[in-house]
Amino acid sequence: MPERPAQFKVHPDPSRPRTSLVVTVLIIWMLIIGGQLVRLQVGQYDVLSARARRQQQQTVETTAPRGLILDRAGRELARSLEVDSFFVVPSELTDVHDAATRLALVLDLKAPELEARLRSAQDAKRKFLWLARQLDADKAERVRALQLAGVHTQKETKRYYPNGSLAAHVLGFVGTDDAGLAGIERMRDAALKGDGGAVRLDGDGLRRAYDSHEQAAQAGRSIVLTIDQNVQYQAEQALGAAMEQTHAKSATAIVLDPHTGEILALANAPTFDPNDARRVGAQAGDSEHAAQDVKRNPALENIYEPGSTFKIVAFSAALEEKLARPEELIDCQMGSITVFGRVVHDSHPHGTLTVSDALAMSSNVAAIKLGIRVGSARLYDYIRRFGFGAKTGVELPGETKGLLRDVKRWQPTSIGSIPMGQEIGVTAVQMAAAFGAIANDGVRMQPHLIREVREADSTTVEQAQPEAHRVISAETAAKLKPMLESVTVKGTAKRAQLDGYTTAGKTGTAQKIDPRTHTYSHTKFVASFVGFAPVENPAVVIAVVIDEPAGAYYGGEVAAPVFQQIATNVLPYLNVEPDAEPDQQPAHREQLAEVAPELQHARAVEQAQMNDAQQALLPEVAERNGGEVREVVYAPAGERALLMPDLRGQSVRDAARVCAQLGLELEARGEGRAWQQSPEPGARIESGQVVRIDFGRSD
């Protein structure tokens, strides 16, 4: 641009408007900034503050310890323990090969596989990888001792069932994440779980927490079952023995208090250990199907044809409707009756019997004749009143209501089948409850498993309120009882007789229906016996169902002895006064009396074998008590009194197990191994007593 000569020409000075322009530009700039401020602080407030919070806060979820499951006497059947789980932050690993090698050694893993896993996690830039979950204390200690960079520990709770497989089908089990997957654990998962809490950590940009707010987790509630641990144990023992003898496919036993509907024991065989529920079926040879079968609960999921045990319905109905009397004579037509063209036979031909004897001899002909007298409609009504064809409401998942066709859909021949327990499907629980109605003077109590639900601080929040309804009159029930008693005295169930107690019950033997041919099988049977004792004021109803026994298959031969064994052990334990003259042979009587403490004794053996540390001390205790080693340690000193075992040197878990088995309340302090206990080993203790044990870690 060429330089122009200076001109002294007066022209308006541009400073003023130009200054104004500069100011205008700056003001517009300010308005833009103001707009952006409103946009960010009002419009995007939610988004931006949420993003800021996300980087400033970290929330760690905490879970409350799962509630206890207790038996009716307060003995622990399930409790949660804190155990260590280990995880890896792959980026923090310095030497993957070395870490994998050393970890594999401790964790019983294959080093190359572990190394490959760690490397792929590193490559994928994963921030977290579970290494081993819920390790026992020893292994956890060894992993910790490795002091590897990048390996971190987290406390997790593990569900622990101190009695192993005891009552497995009632308790159920939990998954790794502590969610109930079966049994009471699943049914009352919400109550047991409690409310999870959270710890909110305020962290700075250098990932250091400077403040935390904890919302405490609400501890889970405890559930008190109606199950009695000792009764359950007896039932399982008896079933186990029966399984061995009969080689049956499965077996079920239910012990029910008829006056309350409380289930004292619900046992199935085969069973499983809920501590290892996930591993059941994982073993070689077990098909997935078989594993599922073991975990199912046949007592209320399996439907079977009850056979003769079901005859009580027809007999009750006939008596209640005054269509028959116990002493009335009934012609059993030499074991053969034709109903609408179908011929039904008795297993043994009988001529004319009293109604009472007809039941004792389990005559099909008599049952059908009584059924015809009652008529289909009324019979159906009684069947429903006894609780068949509907769920009993017992607090377990998966219960079936059985098979019962509506009376309108009965075939003409049905009246020839149903009174003797065919064409109908029931569950063992339904059967036990039905007999409970007779035992309880005609009033059926709803069978149930949960006595009460307690808050963590022991306040009761829920109590069982079983439904009760009258099925038959007390008079009818009173008539039925001696009839059922005669079944065991002179009928099909002599092997159900008890020493010192009167017994009533009914056997059942039903052919299974072959699923392929839809006809009755000649090789597969369901043998059952349902009974109660003592007859006048029954303390227990015991239902025993044996599925597909090999060899002998009559209920009276296969199931009745199981009933006998359970009742023999359980009645004295329940302090039931004997109501009959003892047997003639005193030796036999003595033998029976000794069975009661068998539970403790058997466990003493198991325990003694299990624990080496304890064995060292046994002779000393034995000497002091002047007896034989095994019997001394757990020998029953009285009704329920025991001798305190030596728990020193045991882990918290093992100590808890022993205490749970003995019905002792454990007050544990510290962690690690027991080093001090109160009372002293060998001291006299009682079931339910509090035992204090100090645990500690030795160096």
Added chain:
Amino acid sequence: MARKLQADEWLFATTVGLALFGVVMVYSASAPIALQQNGTQYHYVIRQGLWTLIGFGAMFVGMRLDYSLLRRGWLAYGLLALTVLLLVAVFGFGKINGAHRWIRFGQSLSFQPSELAKLTLAIFLARLLERRAGEEQLFWRTFAPCVAVTGLLVVLVAGEPDLGTAMMLGVVGLTLLFAAGARLQHLGLMLAPALVGVAGMILLFPWRVKRFMAFLDPWADAQGAGFQVVQSLMAVGSGGVHGLGFAQGKQKLFFLPFAHSDFIFAVVGEELGLVGTLLLLGAFGFFLWRGVRAARRAPDRFGMLLALGIVTGIVAQALFNMSVVLSLVPTKGIPLPFVSYGGTSTVFMLFAVGVLLNISQQGTALNDLTMLRYASDASVIANARRRAPVVQEWQPEGRG
């Protein structure tokens, strides 16, 4: 009898208020990092407090000193020479945060010559443009020397590198030339080398390109190039309308970088909310109004231009800093005047306001001075130049 002259008390109050507010905010924003680095949360606030006191002293000196003194040739040239010397000397000292910006004395005392450069440039250009009154449109006589001096300072500061301050120097130079009446074509020419310079800078320092891209979409690389902006936006955004409350901010806990210096506005946004940020923005708007008013009432052209240079320098820097914090422009490290931590900045800014107050003090009624300041008549200018230091009667406020 001539009454005692009084400076614009509103301008004075605004400045003091901003500086005190700055001390308080520096405390809140610097406490965590001070505790971390120095073991006491008061490390920075004590220093800032002291510098602010020194700054108030400097402001008082500037206020009492007749600004006409600054018009002296030896002073203007001496100041320019000293500034250039110091700007060159900076390269002899080590880098801090990747730049030579400080001349350090001992362990904890340091001086930032680029802050001096802003004042030097305003004084030098105001003086030169006054002397060239009526000749503003001449390229070689007026425009070229102004651009040469501005360019020299800009290049030296940009070389530190301190692009933010260099830009502010450019803004001051441009504003003064524009306001004085330079031809728009000439000003357009000035933009060409500026663009070339910026382009060259981007080519020479590729990470600046990355920073630039980050400004367009900071969330795309929130952990990398967009980190500062993203943290800043989260801080401002989470303040909402009312803010989290003083000292309750969380972003300063090592999320937000330079929380007590270049990004202190983000802390204001987080802790005091929209209410606080708008008030602060309003304070600078008020400062602009009072400052430009003082410029317009200045008794002579030098005073007018100097005042304008000081006001636009401060306000433009404040707006630029806010724009960086709010991701309206690419990130450039530049402090928020009066508020951000920084000794040199605080002292020179306050001294500059002192000079501005002195100008406002000598201002007379607008109509009286129109002739003096805006005349392009050579004789008037000559008169004005020779005019003795003005002692005028104080004019009550609000007459204009």
